[in-house]
Amino acid sequence: MKPAGSSVDCLPAKLVRDSVSALSPALMNIFNISLSTGVFLKVFKDAVVWPILKKPGLDPSTYENFRPISKVLFLSKVLDKIVHGQISAHMNNNLLLDVFQSAFRPNHSTESALIRVLNDILVASDSGSMVLLLQLDISAAFDTVDHQILLNRLGSWVTGVAHKWFHSYLSNHTISVQIGDCASSSLPLPWRAPQGSVLGPLLFSIYLLPLGNILNQHGLSYHIYADDCQLYVEMDEKNAGSKLAACMADVKGWLAFIFLKLNEKKSEFIVFDPHNHHGSHPVCDLLTLYPKQCVTSLGVKLDAGLTMAPQINSVVRSCFYQLRRLTHLRQILKRRHLESVIHAFITSRLDYANALLIGVPDSALNRLQVVQSAAARFLTGTHRRSHITPVLVHLHWLPVIFRVQFKLLTFVFKALNDLAPSYLSALLTPYVPTRTLRSADLLLLHMPRMRLKSQGERAFVHAAPKLWNSLPIGVRQAPSLAVFKSRLKTHFYTLAFGQ
Structure with a gap:
């Protein structure tokens, strides 16, 4: 069993929840003082690390086989969450985060990221283009965050007492290691994003913000999820090779500037080829890596033929x-x-x-x-x-085939009702007839034409409108996500079992 909380927590989650009515006034006072004075309590900065084997059966004598699980005080996480809600709302409301960064954001997920990436690849393949997908691995990304660089970046949007609070939040952290009943002494932690915290992942996304700007400057498509970055380019595109090479040089230089390192040994790429060519391509020759026939992207295995x-x-x-x-x-x-x-x-x-x-x-x-x-x-x-x-x-x-359609249509409903990332909403266009017809009020979507059933017709931009338009009007007009799911399941249940 993995430990659920810090071993030094004198007010664990269960005790706080059971006594919340009595503790609320005091806790609210502590949190308000912290936020109004710009001081993050020292006791909240102490983390205990529990090393956990990444997979059962790995050699426990090899340090690389362990994943450090950081535990902080429960009240520290509560204050973290309060600040996270405010800074996250500020960043999202003012469109300050990268559009194609899907980690730790409302209505974003690994699945929404994968849908967009696969959509772009399938559309390009449908047009006959070869697509290269390059997955970048950043070594120990969370462990080498420079606090001063992060504070300077935050200074663009956060000032005064709020900026002082973040300076206090990032300063003077300590860490100790516990294995069973044995614990090490505490050591200072002068860098890294605070592990085990609620704010840490969001701060890391802010730390990596310029990466998207670099990729955009070179005209490459990309998607980022925390420290997982994948970029893709149509290999038939003019100057694709030089663009990719220049982009990689700039990415390496920028990562070095912020004390991060690209792990080229763990970075990998795959070529999606609709024509099944087996020869080398000039773009591939620019990379010091061998192409893979299958890569794992955010937990999903993608093969060169996109057969799944x-x-x-x-x-x-x-x-x-x-x-x-x-x-x-x-x-x-x-x-x-x-x-x-x-x-x-x-x-x-x-x-x-x-x-x-x-x-x-x-x-x-x-x-x-x-x-x-x-x-x-x-x-x-x-x-x-x-x-x-x-x-x-x-x-x-529901049988599997209907569960697949259910998931896709749920994303469509979310995208049409501002409950999904903007990069999915951008793929859906309302159907507008050339002349006034009754169908104009049926909430139909425009379905772009594709060449190949095995490529373009599988893309979200085509498959989503096709499925959506086939639904009964009562399902499409559902007033909320919960009602939509209920009506959709009833509809599919009838189709699957005739009941």
């Missing part, structure tokens, strides 16, 4: 492994609890980034359906030769 087969294979393998692990729990847990466990370990894997699977062959999706059916049989004790449809009906589980 490696991703599906990985999900199937992982889900069946988890099902085998859960076998001994079936005799212990009540059914409702077992279903919750199955959703946590199986359904979550089936659903993660499944909007990317729109348009893949039914034979590929059937492999995921086998997993869902196995989970349903496991939960209900149904024999493997028994028909699975009545079981799914009883459980109210």
Whole structure:
């Protein structure tokens, strides 16, 4: 079990929650004094690190196999969250954050980032272009943040007592390491983004803000999620090679200036080729890396042919492994609890980034359906030769193909109602007929034409309007996200099971 809080916390989360009515006045006074004087309490700056193996079975004698889990006082996180809400709202309301930075922002996620990246690649491939995707790995990015550079950057938008508070927040942090009952002495931490804090990730996004400007100056498409940066370029584009080389030189120089380093050994690239050429390309020759046939982007495996087969294979393998692990729990847990466990370990894997699977062959999706059916049989004790449809009906589980469409359409509704990133909303255009028709009031979307079913028709810009326009008007006109999901599930339930 991973530790849930700091071992030195005299007011842990449970105690605060149980006594919140009595403690609220005192805590509010402490937080207000901190914010009004620009002083972050010293006791809030002490972090305890618990080293956790990255994966079971790794050699514990190798330091690189451990992930440091930083724990700070619960009240420190509460104050962090208060400030995070204010600074985040300020940055978002004034459009100060990079449009293509999806980490730690309201309505943004790894899935929204992946949808946009894959959309751009599929559209380019549909036009016949080869696309190079380069994933940059920044060494120990969070651990080498220079506080003075960060404070200077914050100074562009935060002044006075607020800036003084951030200076206090970043200064004089200490860290100790605890393994079991043994703890080291505390040491000063003169740099890095505060780990274990709520504010740390947002501050790191601010620290990396100029990176997007550099990539924009060279005309490259990109997406950033925390310290994961991927940039992509159409290789048939004029001067693509020189643009990429110049961009990489500027990125390396800027990273060195802010005390970060590009790890070229862990950086990798892949070429998506609609024509399946196997020869080298001049653009590839400019990179000191070998092209991969499959890369992992934000937890999703992308292959050079964009078949999504490696991703599906990985999900199937992982889900069946988890099902085998859960076998001994079936005799212990009540059914409702077992279903919750199955959703946590199986359904979550089936659903993660499944909007990317729109348009893949039914034979590929059937492999995921086998997993869902196995989970349903496991939960209900149904024999493997028994028909699975009545079981799914009883459980109210939508089949995999409808779960894929459900996820994509949820993003469409969010994008149309300012609940999704602007980079997804920009891909959707309302349908405007050339003359006044009744269809003008049906909330339809314009569907751009694509050449290839296996490429462009899978892109969000095409698949989303196609699915959206096929929905009943009552579903499209849902007044809220909750109502939309309810009506959409009912609609798909009827299509899937005829009930």
